[in-house]
Amino acid sequence: MDGLTGGEAVVAQLEREGVDIAFGIPGVHTLELYDALLDSDIDHVTTRHEQGAGFAADGYARTTGRVGVCFTITGPGLTNVATAVGQAYSDSSPLLVISTTNATNEADRGKGHLHELKDQQGVMESVSARSYHVDRVADVPGVVADAFDYLDRNRPRPVHIQIPTDVLERAEPVDLIDREPASPPGPDTARVAEAADRLADAERPLLVAGGGTADAATAVRAFVDETGIPTITTAAGKGVLPADHDCCVATAMGHDPAEAFVATRDLVLAVGTELSAQDTGETEFPDDLIHVDIDPRNFGNNHETALGIVGDAGPTLDALRERAAERGLTFDGQAEAADARSDPLAVDAADDRHHLLAVLRDALDDDAVVVNDMTKVSYAARTAFPTGAPRSFLFPRGFGTLGFSPPAAFGAAIGGDRQVVSLVGDGGFLFTVGDLATAVQYDLDVPIVVCNDDSYDILEDVQRRQYGRTMATDIENPDFVALAESFGAAARRIEFDAVAAELPDALAAAFERDRPTLIEVPVTF
Incomplete structure (x- = not known):
């Protein structure tokens, strides 16, 4: 297509990705981005601190499930937003932070340019899931599209793109990308079948539903309703099964009622949760721990896993529900939850x-x-x-x-x-x-x-x-x-x-x- 500045290319590709709002504070190094916003349909929320911009984008992402987009300047703007990025990384929240960096031939050389930061990308690599650097205007749409593709396919953690000021200002022909939304990995059918076998052999199973099930509430509820399995949600998973559901035992791990109930179980099916040390460090899980997660690095990280299934929570639970239905698996979750549950x-x-x-x-x-x-x-x-x-x-x-x-x-x-x-x-x-x-x-x-x-x-x-x-x-x-x-x-x-x-x-x-x-x-x- 006709030539666009780097700033215009960023905004145009964000529009292609369905972004309709961004958070940030304009600075002398991001004026090309902000000028391009004037001609776009993307609304902008001007905060009073870059940390606030990051937190606001995070709150937007956590409640909508969409990517929260944040613009920030080089140097202090980026280090200010780094705290919010670190929080989003810890909590698996999908942010896209787009920052500038000093001009291509001037960055990281210690010449004393405004907002210069030694190894700026290294700062962001330490708190984000991935950090990109763009050298050419023509590469801008592809990098933005790749960032969204990564967020679609993987554990939703923050991604950073840095673009030198001269690339934002320079105009070149670019090709915008019409990208089909990607999907996370589907369930491994053989492992789902093994999970169904283990459930069939269990007498006292438990479902633990974490924050990774936030967009799979329908699948969680269908699985619980059809199998009658007692369920504990993590704090991040609150609400995927309503607290007043007959099979809901507790709405967080890491406290006495939940710990006591887990201790009575002979199998735990943990879905969409890292089983963090903070929440489950003292929890004694049974030997038969089935762990479903999009990130295989969580398997065995804090608790020994008997069976790990890499996959998105919704499709995996749907597949497991179908297997359970074929075998007529039902459990006495309502009675067990009623005995264990107390008004929190x-x-x-x-x-x-x-x-x-x-x-x-x-x-x-x-x-x-x-x-x-x-x-x-x-x-x-x-x-x-x-x-x-x-x-x-x-x-x-x-x-x-x-x-x-x-x-x-x-x-x-x-x-x-x-x-x-x-x-x-x-x-x-x-x-x-x-x-x-x-x-x-x-x-x-x-x-x-x-x-x-x-x-x-x-x-x-x-x-x-x-x-x-x-x-x-x-x-x-x-x-x-x-x-x-x-x-x-x-x-x-x-x-x-x-x-x-x-x-x-x-x-x-x-x-x-x-x-x-x-x-x-x-x-x-």
């Missing part, structure tokens, strides 16, 4: 965190998206907050980034029309508070519930246990209500004793506004 929000009625979560749960739609941060109430929510729909519980596990929740919630709200709530502590909120301005600018009706204890309290708890004293955990906070109002957000403070009476109405009012609402709750968890 009534585990400790005296726990203030459970009280707040119970009020929150009752006040929200069943498919509302709750976006968590690294804070005490969210740690409780991981095991105790029930959900009824997939992609409705976002948690920065693994990498464990503070400040994830507010911008990720804003990205989630941009990606859909469900209720979205940010749940964050006072410390984490100040990490990314600047993007409250983003939510105001884009009229996002997201309530941000800030649990304020005026400290890094979880660290105080650890310090007291280990050392008998504390250090560097007391913090001086601003007036959060006044701070939010200065951004143009609505805001109110609800004393903890009034949470049951006032929080539901505060949330309902927040969802009716065309701007974010900060709800501060002083706590002493």
Whole structure:
């Protein structure tokens, strides 16, 4: 086709890939990209920090299942977004980060150019699944298409493309690519047959459904309904089987009720989960562990696998369901789950965190998206907050980034029309508070519930246990209500004793506004 600049080629190929929104902050090195956006149908969300752009793209990706696209400049823009990329890598979230780098003949030479970073691509290779470098304008469409093809076929982890500034500016003839969406690997029929044999021999099987089943909820539910197998979802898999389903035992691993139930099993079928050390490090799985995952590196990584099946969760479960139906396999999951299950929000009625979560749960739609941060109430929510729909519980596990929740919630709200709530502590909120301005600018009706204890309290708890004293955990906070109002957000403070009476109405009012609402709750968890 006619000549395009490198920036125009990026945007044109993104349109071919179905991208309709991108997040970022323009910089002197990305102006060619932003000029090209003016002539495209891709909307752009301008954040207040590149980390916020990455988190917002991540929240968009986690709730929609689509690729979150983020633009960033060379050097500090890229190192700012690297934290969000590391979190997305840990949580298997599909991001595409497109950055610039210094001009082709000037990069990595230490001449002191603006935004110069030693081995910029090496930085991104350390936190992403794959990093591409583009040397020619003509190669831009192919590299962008290859990045999407990789994200289609593999475990959905972030991918990075860097393009020198002179390539973005130069115009050359290019051929855009019309790419058919690729599919992940289908199930190995012989291994599926062996899995059915093992299930037939089991007396007390268990299905563990992880985040990799988020787009396979129909397959999960059909498999459970037809076989009656008792099921535990991981925190990342919350909602693929509703918490109130008769066969649902628990909605997270790594806590006593789930661990006790696993200990009674003679076979576990784990689908779409890495069985992470954080969630299952203390779990004693039976010898007969069947592990279905798109990434074979997960097999045997934390727990010895009796049978590994490489494949996408949905087609593999459908194939296994057909085999089970042929053999008439059914289990007594409803009765077993009924005996083992307890109300997750009534585990400790005296726990203030459970009280707040119970009020929150009752006040929200069943498919509302709750976006968590690294804070005490969210740690409780991981095991105790029930959900009824997939992609409705976002948690920065693994990498464990503070400040994830507010911008990720804003990205989630941009990606859909469900209720979205940010749940964050006072410390984490100040990490990314600047993007409250983003939510105001884009009229996002997201309530941000800030649990304020005026400290890094979880660290105080650890310090007291280990050392008998504390250090560097007391913090001086601003007036959060006044701070939010200065951004143009609505805001109110609800004393903890009034949470049951006032929080539901505060949330309902927040969802009716065309701007974010900060709800501060002083706590002493």
